[in-house]
Amino acid sequence: MNQRFLDSRDARELRILAEYLEPLSRFRRLHVNDTVVFMGSARLLSREAATAALLKAEKSGVDTTAARTALELSAYYEAARELAHRLTEWSKSLGREEHRFVICTGGGPGIMEAANRGASEAKGLNVGLTISIPNEEFSNPYVTRELHFFFHYFFMRKFWFVYLAKAVVLFPGGFGTLDELFEILTLVQTRKMRKRLPILLFGTKYWSEIINFEALVRNGMINPEDLQLFRQTDSIDEAYEIITRGLIDNALPSPGATL
Secondary structure: OOHHHHOOHHHHHHHHHHHHHHHHHHHHHOOEOOEEEEEOOOOOOOHHHHHHHHHHHHHHOOOOHHHHHHHHHHHHHHHHHHHHHHHHHHHHOOOOOOEOOEEEEOOOOOHHHHHHHHHHHOOOOEEEEEEOOOOOOOOOOOOOHHHEEEEOOHHHHHHHHHHHEEEEEEOOOOHHHHHHHHHHHHHHHOOOOOOOOOEEEEOHHHHHHHOOHHHHHHOOOOOHHHHHHOEEEOOHHHHHHHHHHHHHHHOOOOOOOOO
16 A cells, blocks of 8 residues: 555566556456457547538638548548447347457547447447556547556557457557557567457558558568458458458357467
């Protein structure tokens, strides 16, 4: 109960261990066995919010370029929301006592909010793994209260993303999303993570512009077969089929966290 000690450098190991044990106890208590992880930008708006922002910009007479771009990109928010909704309904239809393939995000706004929102609208449990960042507000009312976690250490948050994941969907995002994408691809490529994990990049135009995977192959930085570690799509239907088929084939018979 000595808060001064618990906040000190000498207690760092205890804080790290707490960020493993406390989430573990909650997942066990609520029978959450595994997750489908959604990653993507915290900056993307819903269609209604982006439309309102554009109308406000037009009325005020300011440059509307950014607002129009935000409205265009809101399609990704709505796609994440619908996909999470459909996956949650599918997981609930499995009719098991344990909670399988629960939607999990970083617990913030944007794509994270969209996925939590879709799962919540399907009346399913969903997880938010929020990181504490100075001077940044994370408002996401759709995360299941008992499954909303707040982490100090990025690496412990990443551990929980990967440890329970049985599929990962990455929507357009910035540094954080790219960091998470390449860490997951590295774990799979090096076989440090041996489970068969569907990795799906949603938004082919965005991803082909941001990352030139073929150039990595041409320059010998990755092997041609490394391009098979992930799939790309613009279709919610195709994304749903890829994820559910992968879960049925590889994960459904073996509940629980695996690496």
